[in-house]
Every structure is written in C-alpha cells, then in structure tokens.
Amino acid sequence: MRSYDLVYIIRPDLDAEATGAVIERVNQRLADQGAVIEHTEARGKQRMAYQIQRYREGYYVFTRFAVSGDRIPAIRHALKVIEDVLRASITVAVGPIAPLKPAHPAPAAAAAESGTPPAVHTSRPAPAQAEAPQA
Secondary structure, eight states, rough: OEEEEEEEEEESSOOOHHHHHHHHHHHHHHTTOOOEEEEEEEEEEEEEEEEEEEEEEEEEEEEEEEEEEGGGHHHHHHHHTTTTTTEEEEEEOOSSSOOOOOOOOOHHHHHHHHHHOOOOOOOOOOOOOEEEOOO
C-alpha cells in the first residue's frame, strides 16, 4: 500500500458541528474503500484564489492515508458525491507531513517584542558618501 495526500475544501458557511460531520463522512468513505487513515488535520478557513460555487473562502482539510493504488478512482468518485466538498485533490505522499505554519506577527509588533527598532524601508537610495581626497 502506498501513502497519499488528500486536500479538500469544505463549504465555509457550515457551522463547526456540520464541518466535523463532513470530515467524518470523508474519513468513512476512505475507510469504506480500504484506506488506512494516517493523519487528518483541519487547516481552517482560507481565501481561495478563485470563486468556486459562489464561495470566495473555503475550509481546508488535509488527510494522509494509505491504500492500494487501484482504489484511487473510486475514492475520487466518492468525494465528488459529497455535496459539501467543493474541491478535492489526491497526490502521492512525498516526505513527512508539513506542520501548519503560524501566522507571522506584524513587523512593528515583532520589533516591540524583541526590543529592537523596526526596519525602515524607503524607495530612495541612500546618499552617497563623500570620499576624502587622497594626498
């Protein structure tokens, strides 16, 4: 059996209970196809690059599972049947699972925490230093 990564987008207008139910339904469909779920991680709401079914945001979920390769078409079909799943993508797993990156603090807030003044960026070049005449 080979490991696969599944990333799918759930409708953003569902409440927390309904979103959890969709995740459970997807995991059950995977198990029905003989998949062994290794990891599931809800990545939260994110703005999508383009609109899908009138939605500009979606709730992203990542799942890693192991299954025989001949079951992938049946899994893709099973995911298309779930109405609350807007899009799904299955790829062959390569390497360890990447952790969710924390949001970066604003530069001024980070500088205040570290005690250093924030960096100032200007579009004007720095003035040239006058060279001392050589004797």
